[in-house]
Amino acid sequence: MTDFRTFVLKLMASFGLPWLLLIIVPSIQYQGLKPLPYDKEKGDELDSAYSYPLMPIVNQQGEKIYAAEGCVQCHSQMVRAAPLALDAWRKGWGQDQGARAAEPVRTTELRDYFGEKHSFLGVIRNGPDLANAGYRFENRTQVHLHLYEPQVVNGNYWQVMPSYRHLYQVRKIQGQGSAAALPLAGTKYEPKEGYEVVPTQEAEQLVSYILSLKKDYPIPGAAKAVAAAPAKK
Amino acid sequence: MQTEAPIADLNAENLRRAAIDRSVKGPVLFLFTNAAFWLMASTLLGFLSAVKLVSPHFIDFSFLTYGRIQPAHLLALVYGWGIQAGMGVALWLMARRTAVELKGGQATLITLGVIWNIAVTVGIVSVLAGGSTSLEWLEFPASVATVLLIVFLVFAFRIVSMAAKPQREGGFQVSTWYIVGACFWFPWVFATATGLLHHVELGALGAGINAWFVHGVILLFFVPIGIGSAYYFIPKITGHPTHSAQLAQMGFWTLAIFGGWTGMQRFMGGPIPGWMPAVGALAGVLLLIPVGIVGLNHHLTTLGSHKLVGTSPTLRFTFVGALFYPISGVLLALISAFWSGSTMQFTHAWYGYQIVVVYGFFSMCVFGAIYYIVPRLAGCEWLSVRLIRNHFWFSVYGIGTIVVTSVLGGFQQGAVMNDPGQWDVNFLAIATHSYIYVVARALAWLFILWSNSWFLVHLMLMVAGLGRRSSAPTLLTHDHEHEELPLTEGAKA
Numbered sequence: 039m040t041d042f043r044t045f046v047l048k049l050m051a052s053f054g055l056p057w058l059l060l061i062i063v064p065s066i067q068y069q070g071l072k073p074l075p076y077d078k079e080k081g082d083e084l085d086s087a088y089s090y091p092l093m094p095i096v097n098q099q100g101e102k103i104y105a106a107e108g109c110v111q112c113h114s115q116m117v118r119a120a121p122l123a124l125d126a127w128r129k130g131w132g133q134d135q136g137a138r139a140a141e142p143v144r145t146t147e148l149r150d151y152f153g154e155k156h157s158f159l160g161v162i163r164n165g166p167d168l169a170n171a172g173y174r175f176e177n178r179t180q181v182h183l184h185l186y187e188p189q190v191v192n193g194n195y196w197q198v199m200p201s202y203r204h205l206y207q208v209r210k211i212q213g214q215g216s217a218a219a220l221p222l223a224g225t226k227y228e229p230k231e232g233y234e235v236v237p238t239q240e241a242e243q244l245v246s247y248i249l250s251l252k253k254d255y256p257i258p259g260a261a262k263a264v265a266a267a268p269a270k271k
Numbered sequence: 272m273q274t275e276a277p278i279a280d281l282n283a284e285n286l287r288r289a290a291i292d293r294s295v296k297g298p299v300l301f302l303f304t305n306a307a308f309w310l311m312a313s314t315l316l317g318f319l320s321a322v323k324l325v326s327p328h329f330i331d332f333s334f335l336t337y338g339r340i341q342p343a344h345l346l347a348l349v350y351g352w353g354i355q356a357g358m359g360v361a362l363w364l365m366a367r368r369t370a371v372e373l374k375g376g377q378a379t380l381i382t383l384g385v386i387w388n389i390a391v392t393v394g395i396v397s398v399l400a401g402g403s404t405s406l407e408w409l410e411f412p413a414s415v416a417t418v419l420l421i422v423f424l425v426f427a428f429r430i431v432s433m434a435a436k437p438q439r440e441g442g443f444q445v446s447t448w449y450i451v452g453a454c455f456w457f458p459w460v461f462a463t464a465t466g467l468l469h470h471v472e473l474g475a476l477g478a479g480i481n482a483w484f485v486h487g488v489i490l491l492f493f494v495p496i497g498i499g500s501a502y503y504f505i506p507k508i509t510g511h512p513t514h515s516a517q518l519a520q521m522g523f524w525t526l527a528i529f530g531g532w533t534g535m536q537r538f539m540g541g542p543i544p545g546w547m548p549a550v551g552a553l554a555g556v557l558l559l560i561p562v563g564i565v566g567l568n569h570h571l572t573t574l575g576s577h578k579l580v581g582t583s584p585t586l587r588f589t590f591v592g593a594l595f596y597p598i599s600g601v602l603l604a605l606i607s608a609f610w611s612g613s614t615m616q617f618t619h620a621w622y623g624y625q626i627v628v629v630y631g632f633f634s635m636c637v638f639g640a641i642y643y644i645v646p647r648l649a650g651c652e653w654l655s656v657r658l659i660r661n662h663f664w665f666s667v668y669g670i671g672t673i674v675v676t677s678v679l680g681g682f683q684q685g686a687v688m689n690d691p692g693q694w695d696v697n698f699l700a701i702a703t704h705s706y707i708y709v710v711a712r713a714l715a716w717l718f719i720l721w722s723n724s725w726f727l728v729h730l731m732l733m734v735a736g737l738g739r740r741s742s743a744p745t746l747l748t749h750d751h752e753h754e755e756l757p758l759t760e761g762a763k764a
Contacts, residue, residue, distance in 0.1 A: 052527040053455075053530070060531070107339070108405055112337065119541075122609065148542045155468075156478060159537075163688065198325075198703075200337055
């Protein structure tokens with residue numbers, strides 16, 4: 039019996055240590071993490087009325103749809119540090135969508151994920167990283183098309199991403215037709231004559247979420263951040 | 272010369288064992304049968320999700336998109352099959368090892384088993400229906416997690432209380448350490464993760480805790496149950512006691528000490544404070560120590576009895592399961608260490624690791640245990656050598672294929688992702704590189720589907736009492752030189 043008791047105590051101690059130091063203490067510390075105010079005197083573009091990260095960061099309603107659809111199974115939201123991986127130099131993974139970016143994308147930091155209950159950092163990258171997906175699309179329609187039928191956008195027969203058609207409604211055109219209807223004319227996925235494809239509320243929320251993904255706000259006091267200020271909206 | 276006393280002792284011993292077996296029969300057989308059904312479901316979903324990675328339009332329904340069936344596949348594997356079957360093995364093994372009968376409460380345990388299965392069903396259906404939380408291995412709603420925790424705690428309490436008062440000298444030893452450990456660790460990890468992730472805002476740290484949880488369930492539930500079972504059955508069937516008690520002790524405590532630190536290296540180079548992935552990576556590599564120690568000990572125990580691996584189904588499954596343990600340990604070290612992990616990170620290698628440890632190692636050990644336990648509870652012997660052989664070979668080839676293709680595919684995927692020469696390559700090109708590996712994975716799941724259907728049928732016939740009426744166990748050979756095997760177990764128990 040005493041054998042058993044010491045055994046259980048040893049079990050508690052050996053696991054209790056990592057449990058306390060790796061999980062509980064950091065979780066409590068995280069609650070005390072505060073946004074950092076900007077400071078013009080230190081070279082920041084914004085003044086102290088603003089703080090990093092700029093709130094609100096992500097669209098909370100859309101985040102739920104993102105979770106429900108399991109997007110995290112294929113898309114990460116984390117830019118790995120430069121010496122470890124190529125993420126920061128990958129084309130289109132930051133603000134600069136054009137040719138080779140002059141500067142690497144900033145590595146994601148703990149505060150970039152403020153306001154998220156638990157972040158979707160990633161499982162397997164079957165698709166590109168979405169940490170800065172907000173910069174990747176020119177308008178909402180582009181995102182909608184991508185979600186409705188990725189092949190429309192990619193034009194590629196081999197396509198890994200599934201269609202999220204169930205977030206869209208095919209309905210009879212009434213009057214002028216909806217302004218939100220997807221421009222599918224001329225594609226393989228054009229609806230029947232007299233019908234149109236319109237996004238549901240969930241689709242709109244998901245798109246708002248994807249467009250709100252911008253995890254490269256300048257860090258106060260970081261010199262390089264000046265050049266990479268979030269100028270575009 | 273035989274005297275009368277030993278025979279009487281042997282009879283008493285056999286009667287006592289039969290009484291113990293009878294006391295746990297209901298709950299254990301219930302858990303095994305239901306678990307086998309979930310294994311089928313998981314296998315089917317595994318096949319589908321692999322196909323979906325290549326052809327997303329295959330059986331095109333919203334509830335069957337990759338983002339929903341991949342988690343459903345793993346949930347069915349982990350909670351439907353793994354933990355359920357693990358509880359069954361733990362209960363039987365603890366009762367036998369400590370010689371404590373389960374006194375009453377069988378009906379309660381079966382009822383709780385029913386509740387467990389309902390909870391898993393609700394959880395998986397809600398994921399498929401679009402209610403996923405996208406927390407890895409915790410995609411079901413918080414209420415389901417609470418139910419699972421309560422059911423597990425009751426089972427764990429019954430199992431641990433047997434270990435607290437063993438009815439025989441030395442009843443509390445290696446295999447039971449592991450089981451008691453699993454009974455403590457799993458609810459602890461599970462309650463911490465669900466409590467924190469569902470109720471506290473943690474941002475990126477939440478993802479780290481989620482990864483820690485997955486590694487915790489693997490290393491502190493699946494691994495201990497697998498090792499515990501191997502430590503019980505290898506000596507029992509080979510007839511050699513565990514080679515070294517000292518190695519066994521070291522293996523156990525190094526696992527206990529390092530197991531809880533690992534997980535956050537999944538997000539190395541990411542937003543989590545740097546020391547956390549670093550500690551995780553260190554622990555992931557240091558876990559090679561218990562892997563080596565346990566592997567060595569099993570090897571030394573089995574040495575000289577390799578012929579039995581060919582004939583005894585239990586030993587054959589356990590032996591191969593125990594071989595998968597070092598493989599899983601090396602793979603964990605590879606995906607954890609920064610120099611190789613940065614390539615394997617976010618690739619199919621992670622899937623390969625989950626399968627090698629949950630299926631290759633844990634499940635093979637549990638199959639071995641089931642082939643031993645079920646005849647003793649059902650009172651009849653396995654019907655067909657061929658079915659067992661089918662189950663074995665198709666499983667081994669299937670799992671081997673999945674693990675090899677996932678690791679190779681993952682390595683290639685990661686290498687392209689980190690290749691400066693391909694900084695502007697369309698991401699779709701990277702995904703298409705791994706098609707060949709994913710197609711192989713889909714085929715492998717079909718192999719496993721074949722093997723599991725026969726396992727399920729065989730198990731159901733046994734549970735229905737339709738097995739072979741014979742006093743000789745079903746061995747994977749036609750000669751009868753090992754028929755005396757079950758009688759030799761007494762000394763080694």
